Amino acid sequence: MFAWFRRSALLIGGVALLAGIAACGSDDTPDPAAARRAQAALDTGAELKRQVLAVENTLVDRCLTAQGLPLYDLDGAAVPSSRQNFESPPVETARLLGYGLDPRRRPPESEKPPRSAWERLPDAERLRYTRARFGDMDSDVVSYDFGHGQISSPLGGCVGRTRLAIYGDLHEFLRLDWLVTNQLKEARAQAVRDDEGLSQALSSWSACMRDKGRPGLADPAAARRNAEEIYADVDPADRAGLDRALAREIEAALADATCADTTRLREVSQQVRAQAMAEQLAAHEADIVAWREFMSKALGRAQQLLALG
Template sequence: MRRLRTAPVAAALAAAVALAGCGGTGAPERAGASGAEPDAGQVRVLARAEQILISRCMAARGFAYAVTEPVREEGAARSFPYGLDDVEWARAHGYGGRAERAAAEARAADPNQRYFHRLAARDRAAARTALMGASPTGLSATSPTGMTLTASTEGCIAHAQRSLYGDLAAWFRAKVVAMNLRPAQEERVRRDPRFVEAVGRWAACMKEAGRPYASPAASRQAAAALTEGLAPDRADAAETALAVTEATCATSTPLGQVSQALDRAYGEEVRARHRADITLGHRLQNAALPLAERVVSQYDRATSSGGSHD
């Protein structure tokens, strides 16, 4: 069984937001049920509250931590895990290169990233320990992909999540499951013989179009190679031309329909297998909402009045 430890500081700074509202991908339960999936607004409140609690904890340990909003990747929000199958989207966005560059620039400008990078090596190590704990031990959970992830029960991320969700081990387990439902789902689709056969027919279409790539993944890798070193406008044009060809072949062969049907079927199967942990995560999120709303309300009032954020 594969094991994966927690990410370095740069990734953890983003993950501290994303992990707060990982939610399930299945149909929401009846309104008012304790296991009902939180809506998008509630997820944002939970994420913001976690950021605020991390910031307070880091300040108490002598380090800065800015409360930031997640980077929004406009235009690249759609996911095509099995290959582009929307010709109009491909014409408008290519593979999403423009949006990816904008998102990368926004991440590079993140005040927490800049703060950590400016610290001297010794202080950076101390700040990392304050944020994530000394070592990724104490929490362990196996994801739907079979990978075991570990994290620390110490540090400000753990402190914030314990404050919100109470049972840190249960939240970590539910979070790991929720974040890896889609990877497990996609893994099953790609192994299915029907998908493999559809990719073969797609590859034949691509070869006829002068793009001899064996898979959509190979096509995307080729796009990266084709655009390397080009000015942004020329890179976008080259990327878009290849993306449109990929999408045209996906819609003119069975690949688009087959991948969508398999994705739905395996998605239901994966969610059913992990329903207990999905529901547990929703229950923990719903129970945390009253505290999260108070934390956010107090912070916003203090911010607007120019007072303390604590």
Template sequence: MIGTQWTTGRSGPAVALVAALALASLASLTGCGAGGGAGHGAGRGPRPDAGHAARLAAAPAVEPTTAQARTLARAEQILISRCMVGRGFAYAVTGTAPESEERRVFPYAVDDVEWARAHGYGGRADRADAEARLADPNQRYFRGLSPARRAAARTALMGASPVGLSATTPTGMTLTASAEGCTAGAQRELYGDLPGWFRVKVITMNLRPVRESLVHEDPKYARAVGAWAACMREAGRPYASPDASRQAAATLTEGLPADRAEATETALAVTEATCATGTELARVSRALDRAHGEEVRSRFRDEIALRQRFQNAALPTAERVVRQYPDEDGPSGRSGAPSDTSGENHG
């Protein structure tokens, strides 16, 4: 989450900035932010105009399409870039990669044998993601800055400190962010009521852990895991839970060459999936996930509807921002491989 920090975190300015940039191209729901006029580099943007509440109330409470979500994410990146350039830093407008089959999430157990045979536990995708983060133009740019310039860039992007915005997740964790900086300025320009957007975003983006916790705590899931564990023991994999199986995969592959690590991971994932589908675990997990998902959505239906209204009310602004931005292949480039304007040599 861009600009969001936990007071117990261990990250210093350089680490925090790299973490922020690693996630800067995610959809707008993942960008938790700070304040400041994104278009002009100001520290504190204007308060919501008088018509904002009316536009928000009139917006439909329907989930934006994938294309609309990408428009919101791209507009936020463009506004951040404008603001950072106004403050003397480069910032490339990066895209958001579509979800791929390789990056499926299995919160209860891998339960697709063919997927496991092709992808193991997804370790190859994780390694590709790590390489992509290292190659990210913004990360390369910030790594090349001197410590003083990097700290200044962090402040420009995320504000001086995580103060001004605060919200509590459904799991009880309090998240805070700065009410200043280019990230928050971009979000303020899009969504108008930054504290309101921050709160509803923090709540709705943390609903999955609530649902998954309810499934893991359900006695039906525990019984299904018991049957799965018996199957695993018979296959020579004495793991008490899918979590234990996943941890074993990490231990077994540590230090191995990439091809052997992939083969070892895949073999264990295939056994896990075979036992999940050969017992009631796959069926029970899916049924419980649906049931508890409906329960959680019902409990937080007002917050979900408000998030959707925020997003739909922001779409006209986002579409205008994206239309005004030069084409990726136009004379201005893709916002470009960033280059510092301070005259430093970054190697």
């Protein structure tokens, strides 16, 4: 179902985040106990949120059905992830598959699906349904300003009324939810970009690639993008041409993987990312715990509403 106006999946999961912190040897090592507590709260909060959203969807559907409205899937087709692979492949993978770019490895594209019932609705009916579901989204909303934009939620319609009943303080929920789903990741990414050790490792990797006849590549993501161009002018029906392109791709990926090993880029990158995330977890422990408690109370209210029928 349509969630928040700026939707995002939970970006931080229960990974073995703290394992590499001590190995970093940094003077700025965060409090491991605080980071562990925050990670536990984050994982628990994520599961609570999943359960809350499931109940929220059911309650919104009930609200719409009570008005005699049918239910439509407004999300549409899934959008492929634009996330790039910034890691060098392992040597064995590179030797066998390169980066996995060979178009023959992709599943066949299915035909365009037929228009959904929502897409077939007249504009006036779409507007009536949208207002019943979300209210007036131009004015009747609550927003949280996170510094370089806003995230908003409706206050009216079935969605708005349901969320007010479940969450209560929507502004506080938006603030806490933005922190755990976006702010932590953004801060980690900035810390990684600013890390001198990783910059040095990338410089060494780039020099290694230059020595292998592949100059001008700043990082493994650039190497992968460069490899994608190998297939740009190859006819998908030209089997021999694809074989030659694959051989070039494997050669490029193997150079990338070998340089990542010799420069310890993979190890340094993993340690820096773990260190940066642990720092954010420790720094925001209080808010992360508050988010978990917020979601726990929201689940209790949501279950009570669900029981009312």
